[in-house]
Amino acid sequence: MNELQIAIDGPASAGKSTIAKILATDLKYVYVDTGAMYRAITFAVLTQNVNPKDEVAVSAMVPELEISFAPGNPVQKVFLNRQEITTEIRSVEVTANVSLISSYAVVRTAMTALQRKIAADGGVVMDGRDIGTTVLPAAQVKIFLIASVHERALRRYKENQAKGMPESLAEIEEAVQKRDHLDSTRQISPLKKAVDAIEVDTTGLSIPEVVHVIKEIIHQQQAVN
Template sequence: MSEDTAPVLTIDGPSGAGKGAVSARVADALGWRVLDSGAVYRAVALAALDRDIAAEQREALIELSRDLPLEFRPGRDGIDVLLDGEPVGDRLRTEPVSVMASKVAAIPEVREALLDLQRGCRRAPGLVADGRDMGTVVFPDAPVKVFLEASVEERARRRYNQLKEKGEPVILARLFRDMQERDRRDRERSVAPTVPASDAIVIDSTVMGLDEVVATILERVRRCLDLPPERT
């Protein structure tokens, strides 16, 4: 099986919908590779913050994304992300990086520069690609596409609990406002807005547990790709 023909499951949706946890579980069940495309944009954002590059410095951000010293390696808990040869771990998940990543992702030239990096992750036996435009732009030929959503109130609450568990100072009302603004930017950007692909199944995870969402997606994959039950 060539890289171009390896099956891809895309899981798109807004921040906080649970894409990361769902993608990891589904990839593990299928024995497939996993791509956290959000980590790619977060890495650009982190590199920019480390280099004191502001969101308004478009040319500097475009240049940075074209020569991003980013590497993914298998790790004990999934995928380790290395930037400049050093593991970045939880630094990618801080709120300043999240906000900067949303602004960086709205720059068309940055998105174009990062396409090859993401498409290069398509390898046998298959790939679960998690992001905002995986099914609409990066892998439009994916045989199975999911758009995972949840109410902004629920997504803000989830993010609040995650940050509190890490001991980070956080205000729920501010998280809610930031998430609303991030959603607006992602939906309204001129290139690759965060919208469901025309052939995607839309799953609202607001009142669904992780196991239920994973089971729903695995059943969809099994039926679409005619996989035997024991593979899922």
């Protein structure tokens, strides 16, 4: 089996991370959670009481931050300067600020370099907003996952309910729309479908169905390589 670079992009709550993790496990590839990297930086900004809107102050923090991962069950563990923050980076406050933090040039440059280093030897599944366009433009497989705003908000609502978070569906739907706008209009590495990416609409599809569709695309690419 050829060791491919598999890039999965798409808007918030389109199912990228869930699908990417399953694919990585099934293919015995490395899963790279780029969103967790940006969330880790956002968490550091908030806990150190730095204004998220102060790009200069945020950028000055980046060289001091060490982000790492470790296998976990049921989720991959995330560490910031060797302190586990797996749960903390999924807070409402981090979610509300991560799009802004990830738009800063110094932040994106540092994370892109780290992501490319991890993916250099192939055998990786990486998901995010700009993997196929910026981070891994030569990836052999590029997938762009989409779903309706309502469907994505409903998914996030159900996840939050399970965690005891009180946000209403309407609030989450508004937040998803705002996140879409911020991600797609930022100047540096905006959310955009790569020209050679294959779009997969996950609206109304089960997780196994989406995985099946993408595996078929991967198998076709492996035949070419």
